[in-house]
Amino acid sequence: MGTPVQCGEATTTDTFKTLEMKPSEKYLCTELKGADIYAPNDTHFRVSGENVYKFKEGYVLERKIFDKELAIESAKAGTDIMVKTTVKDLIKRDGQVCGVVAKHLGKTFEIKADIVIAADGLESTTARIAGLKNVNKVGDIGSCAQYEMVGIDTDPNYMQLHFGKHIAPGGFLWIFPKGNGVANVGLGVRNTKETAYHYLNTFIKKLKATPVELNIGGVPISGPIDKTFSSGIMVVGDAAGQTDPITGAGIENTVTCARIAGEVAVDSIENGDTSSSFLKRYEDLWRLAIGNNIENSLRYRKIFDKLTDNDFNILAEFLKNNDPNSISKLSILKFLKNNPHLITLLLGIFIQKT
Numbered sequence: 001m002g003t004p005v006q007c008g009e010a011t012t013t014d015t016f017k018t019l020e021m022k023p024s025e026k027y028l029c030t031e032l033k034g035a036d037i038y039a040p041n042d043t044h045f046r047v048s049g050e051n052v053y054k055f056k057e058g059y060v061l062e063r064k065i066f067d068k069e070l071a072i073e074s075a076k077a078g079t080d081i082m083v084k085t086t087v088k089d090l091i092k093r094d095g096q097v098c099g100v101v102a103k104h105l106g107k108t109f110e111i112k113a114d115i116v117i118a119a120d121g122l123e124s125t126t127a128r129i130a131g132l133k134n135v136n137k138v139g140d141i142g143s144c145a146q147y148e149m150v151g152i153d154t155d156p157n158y159m160q161l162h163f164g165k166h167i168a169p170g171g172f173l174w175i176f177p178k179g180n181g182v183a184n185v186g187l188g189v190r191n192t193k194e195t196a197y198h199y200l201n202t203f204i205k206k207l208k209a210t211p212v213e214l215n216i217g218g219v220p221i222s223g224p225i226d227k228t229f230s231s232g233i234m235v236v237g238d239a240a241g242q243t244d245p246i247t248g249a250g251i252e253n254t255v256t257c258a259r260i261a262g263e264v265a266v267d268s269i270e271n272g273d274t275s276s277s278f279l280k281r282y283e284d285l286w287r288l289a290i291g292n293n294i295e296n297s298l299r300y301r302k303i304f305d306k307l308t309d310n311d312f313n314i315l316a317e318f319l320k321n322n323d324p325n326s327i328s329k330l331s332i333l334k335f336l337k338n339n340p341h342l343i344t345l346l347l348g349i350f351i352q353k354t
Contacts, residue, residue: 027062088100146184188219221301236257260285
């Protein structure tokens with residue numbers, strides 16, 4: 001639970017609203033009030049406040065502690081938790097999933113269940129066995145590497161996002177402050193000859209800081225799998241591809257979808273109906289909740305993929321010199337007159353917002 005960390009550890013305030021729980025100082029590192037966004041030539045601008053450039057305020061967490069706290073609260077509510085246990089296969093009867101084959105400390109055994117909720121991450125053996133997921137293509141995955149570092153001189157309430165093909169081709173680099181000079185410094189890349197680890201080590205050479213932890217992993221960034229349910233099973237989180245295609249963020253979306261899955265599971269069992277037609281409610285509800293956001297992010301990610309470093313530099317210069325809270329449509333249109341290829345991106349960020 002939470003180890004090894006496969007996450008930048010930042011999330012929004014909405015995560016805790018969905019969980020209906022108050023954030024605890026046990027696992028909160030810092031509050032995020034905004035972001036400093038850097039173009040390839042180091043031109044940068046600051047985003048502050050809710051929903052400016054689609055930004056949401058939030059927190060940087062200590063995931064190891066956060067996940068354990070969730071497990072503790074779940075156990076107090078009556079959940080049976082099995083540590084050091086992995087799912088090896090599904091139990092099926094007449095096409096219906098009715099449990100799992102698990103392995104614990106060398107011992108293999110069956111666990112019968114009315115419904116299985118697969119939340120086993122990017123590769124999701126469980127979803128694949130259920131016939132709900134194919135093997136991921138290379139272009140569908142962001143390859144990520146992250147150091148936790150000590151000695152980072154950065155504003156504790158503002159994350160940094162760095163763009164550029166020489167920094168993180170096909171993705172971006174982040175610095176998430178955790179307070180007291182500690183920060184997560186990581187990046188995600190796509191379709192590169194060099195590894196994410198290579199690009200990360202290149203970037204941190206200019207930082208006077210010391211790594212104390214390294215985590216490497218992947219994140220799905222091509223949208224959800226085609227179907228996230230079948231008779232007796234639902235798929236949630238990275239396993240379902242429910243992460244944001246631009247940022248790779250997954251905590252808020254996963255919490256939203258997991259809550260829906262739990263509520264549908266309760267209704268299903270109370271009604272004595274665990275069929276595919278009943279569990280379709282899960283997919284209908286989660287797509288209603290976050291589907292449009294994911295589709296829009298995927299669309300804008302494809303636009304970002306076509307931008308050159310010079311495009312980012314021009315955009316950053318424009319946004320640096322214009323207050324996002326009072327920017328006029330006229331000034332945007334004047335900018336687009338000289339940069340018509342950026343029209344879809346700029347109109348999506350600003351015109352629809354006003």
